[in-house]
Each structure stands twice: as C-alpha cells, then as structure tokens.
Amino acid sequence: MLDKIEIMRMAQGMAAHAGARQATIAQNVAQADTPGYRARDIAPFSESYSNNTSTELRRTRAGHLGASDAADGSEFRMIRSQGTEAPNGNTVSLETEMVKSAEVRQQHEMALSIYKSSLDILRASIGRR
Amino acid sequence: MSDLFQTLSLSASGMRAQSMRLRHVSENIANSDTPGYRRKLVAFEDTLKQGVSTGEVSLGDVTLDQRELKRVFDPGHTLADGSGYYDGSNVDLVVEIADAREAQRSYEANLKIFDQARQMSSALFELLRR
Numbered sequence: 001m002l003d004k005i006e007i008m009r010m011a012q013g014m015a016a017h018a019g020a021r022q023a024t025i026a027q028n029v030a031q032a033d034t035p036g037y038r039a040r041d042i043a044p045f046s047e048s049y050s051n052n053t054s055t056e057l058r059r060t061r062a063g064h065l066g067a068s069d070a071a072d073g074s075e076f077r078m079i080r081s082q083g084t085e086a087p088n089g090n091t092v093s094l095e096t097e098m099v100k101s102a103e104v105r106q107q108h109e110m111a112l113s114i115y116k117s118s119l120d121i122l123r124a125s126i127g128r129r
Numbered sequence: 130m131s132d133l134f135q136t137l138s139l140s141a142s143g144m145r146a147q148s149m150r151l152r153h154v155s156e157n158i159a160n161s162d163t164p165g166y167r168r169k170l171v172a173f174e175d176t177l178k179q180g181v182s183t184g185e186v187s188l189g190d191v192t193l194d195q196r197e198l199k200r201v202f203d204p205g206h207t208l209a210d211g212s213g214y215y216d217g218s219n220v221d222l223v224v225e226i227a228d229a230r231e232a233q234r235s236y237e238a239n240l241k242i243f244d245q246a247r248q249m250s251s252a253l254f255e256l257l258r259r
Binding site for chain 1: 132133135136137139140142143146147150172173174175184185186231234235238239241242243245246248249252253255256
C-alpha cells in the first residue's frame with residue numbers, strides 16, 4: 001500500500017540505493033590491498049530514479065509489460081570509480097572511500113527521515129497519532 | 130537490507146584478512162634472527178565461491194621471499210662455515226614495521242565501514258519501533 005505513494009517509494013528507493021552503495025564501498029575497502037583490484041561504485045541515485053519514473057509505463061497489475069521493477073532498488077548500475085593506480089594495479093583510495101561512506105550515511109538518514117515524517121502525516125490524516 | 134548484511138560480512142572478511150597478514154608480519158619479526166629463515170609473503174585475493182567472485186577478500190598461499198640471505202660474520206657460531214660466515218635471515222625490520230602499519234590502517238578502515246553499516250541497519254529497525 002505504502003509503495004503507491006510516490007514520496008514513500010522515492011524514500012524507499014533512496015534508502016535501498018544507500019545500502020547498495022555501502023556494500024560496494026565495503027567491498028572496495030576490504031579489497032584495498034588486493035593486487036589488480038579495480039575500485040567500483042554505483043551510479044548516483046538521481047540517475048536510477050529518473051530512469052525508472054520517466055520511461056516506465058504505468059502499470060495497474062504486477063504482470064503488465066514495463067520492464068523490471070527497479071523501484072525496490074535491486075537494480076543499480078555498477079560503474080568503475082576513478083582513481084590513481086598503485087604499483088600493484090589496485091585503484092582503491094581509502095580516503096575517497098571514507099568520503100563516499102559519509103555521503104551514503106547522510107543519504108540513508110535523509111531517506112529514513114523522509115519516510116518517517118511521511119508516515120506521521122499519513123497517520124495524522126487517518127486520525128491516529 | 131540484505132545489502133547491509135552483505136556489507137557486514139565483506140568488512141569482516143577484510144578485517145580477518147588484515148589480521149592474518151599481521152600474524153605473518155609478527156612471525157617474520159619474531160624470526161628475524163633465526164639463521165636461514167626466509168621472510169614469508171602473503172598476497173590478498175578475491176574469494177571465489179563455485180567460480181563466482183563473492184567480493185570478499187582472503188589470503189592466498191604463503192610464498193617465501195627469494196632474496197639472498199644476509200651473510201653474518203661470526204666465527205664462533207655453530208653454523209659458521211670455513212670463512213667464519215653463516216646465513217642469517219632475509220627479514221628487513223623496517224619493511225615489516227611498514228607492513229604492520231599498513232595492515233593496521235586497512236583494518237581500521239574496515240572497522241569503520243562495519244560500524245557504519247551497523248548503525249544504518251539499526252536506524253532502519255528504529256522505523257519498526259514506532
């Protein structure tokens with residue numbers, strides 16, 4: 001029911017995006033000393049969000065045509081992140097990863113706050129507090 | 130949500146690998162005066178599960194440093210040859226200390242990501258507690 005409301009769907013997608021990005025960052029940090037490893041990242045949320053709202057056909061049933069249901073956040077495009085290469089072929093920079101992880105944290109908190117306050121508004125509108 | 134749990138296991142694999150590395154470093158330092166000891170080297174590699182990369186990191190096989198052993202002059206030593214020299218170890222303490230520092234730094238980075246993922250998932254649980 002709640003995923004029919006656009007703002008909640010957006011908040012959900014944003015939190016899922018933050019989670020997926022955090023997993024990528026964790027992978028980069030874990031592999032920070034593996035020879036030949038290339039750092040990865042996930043395309044920004046603005047891209048995956050605009051992709052699945054503007055081009056998607058409106059569906060009234062789950063089985064309708066209209067490609068994958070990307071709103072649940074399972075489909076994010078993997079990109080290769082920029083970085084200088086160490087002598088052993090590794091392109092992870094721990095500093096960049098830390099900055100990214102702070103960004104992700106902020107994004108996740110923002111998404112959860114939006115979700116929470118939307119939930120409050122919804123509760124108020126049905127007369128419960 | 131499963132992404133966050135995956136984050137936890139990825140960071141844990143990183144911490145495990147770094148502490149194993151530190152274990153090898155301490156082995157090298159402890160044996161820096163052992164005659165004929167060759168420095169142990171470990172490289173990190175991607176963990177494969179049924180041929181597919183899981184993204185987790187693990188330690189590869191241990192290899193021995195093939196650099197020349199240091200010749201130590203000590204005619205009174207039991208292992209000394211006719212000219213009074215014996216083979217020492219090829220451990221360089223400065224390199225080992227630098228390696229230990231790097232392992233510590235990477236361990237801390239993994240720990241930080243782990244803690245962050247934990248906080249993110251508890252914030253998510255907070256939604257249910259209302």
